[in-house]
Amino acid sequence: MGKPRLFGADYSVYVRISRLCLHEKGVDYDLIPIDIFAPEGASADYLEHQPFGKIPSFEHNGFRLYETGAITRYVDDAFPGPVLQPVEPKARARMNQIVSIADGYIYPHLVWGLYVELVSKAAEGEPPDENRVALAWAKAPVCLDVLADFLGDSPWLAGDHITLADLYVAPMLDYFLLAPEGREMFSAKTNLVEWWDRMNACESFQITRRSR
Numbered sequence: 001m002g003k004p005r006l007f008g009a010d011y012s013v014y015v016r017i018s019r020l021c022l023h024e025k026g027v028d029y030d031l032i033p034i035d036i037f038a039p040e041g042a043s044a045d046y047l048e049h050q051p052f053g054k055i056p057s058f059e060h061n062g063f064r065l066y067e068t069g070a071i072t073r074y075v076d077d078a079f080p081g082p083v084l085q086p087v088e089p090k091a092r093a094r095m096n097q098i099v100s101i102a103d104g105y106i107y108p109h110l111v112w113g114l115y116v117e118l119v120s121k122a123a124e125g126e127p128p129d130e131n132r133v134a135l136a137w138a139k140a141p142v143c144l145d146v147l148a149d150f151l152g153d154s155p156w157l158a159g160d161h162i163t164l165a166d167l168y169v170a171p172m173l174d175y176f177l178l179a180p181e182g183r184e185m186f187s188a189k190t191n192l193v194e195w196w197d198r199m200n201a202c203e204s205f206q207i208t209r210r211s212r
Contacts, residue, residue, distance in 0.1 A: 004029040004075075007046065008055035009036075010210045013111060014068040015056045016171040021072040023204035024162065025081035069099065072164050084164050095158035098150060098165035101143070102172060109139040110176035119178050140176075140185060148189045155198060162202070170199045174209070 006022065006029055008015030015031075022029050034055050036042050042053035050057040050066040057066040060078070065071050076084040086092045113136025117128035147169065151157055157165040173196070176182045187193060199205050 002061045004060040005032055007032045007034045007049055007057045009034060012055050013171045016208050017068050017167055018056050018071050019208045020167040020204050021075045023207055024084060025075055025079045027079050086159055086163060091159050095163045095165040098157050099168045101146060102168040105139060106143050106172045109136040110143060111172050114179050114182060115175040144189055148192050151191050151195055170205060
């Protein structure tokens with residue numbers, strides 16, 4: 001099979017999720033740089049790959065995809081290597097639930113509401129949106145409680161093996177933990193800390209970590 005191409009930027013949470021999936025499957029791929037925050041925005045050529053101008057998008061043997069959920073599930077199904085989606089219905093449903101929670105709550109609150117407002121903006125000398133921060137702090141304990149409950153005594157979020165659930169959540173927490181208050185809150189969840197140590201030991205997580 002031809003070499004896949006992933007279009008995006010290494011700072012993107014969702015590009016990193018896709019890259020983690022490719023690395024876990026042992027798939028060689030090309031990362032094509034796309035900066036959607038450039039002053040001119042996404043190019044007309046890129047809009048042919050992703051008409052909404054978001055990242056990532058993906059191409060494999062002429063087959064184009066966008067949306068991270070579609071990309072990661074395709075990669076898991078189309079390539080040999082470790083299976084990243086549980087076969088048993090309840091375990092797969094749990095994985096999908098955690099992915100949905102990551103998209104709907106963890107990303108907007110822990111990444112945008114806390115990392116962007118308190119860390120990224122501070123680095124640029126910009127004041128945070130206090131209302132957004134307050135809402136994010138209210139939701140952050142709920143997010144961590146839910147993850148800790150799902151994890152329980154298991155090594156991974158959806159069972160005994162790493163799955164897309166882990167690959168979705170970890171890049172988001174990587175940004176959240178850059179906020180000192182986030183690290184303090186996270187450290188109270190012993191099972192999450194142990195899970196985080198396991199994630200950090202994964203070669204895929206080390207390779208895809210962006211230098212800051």
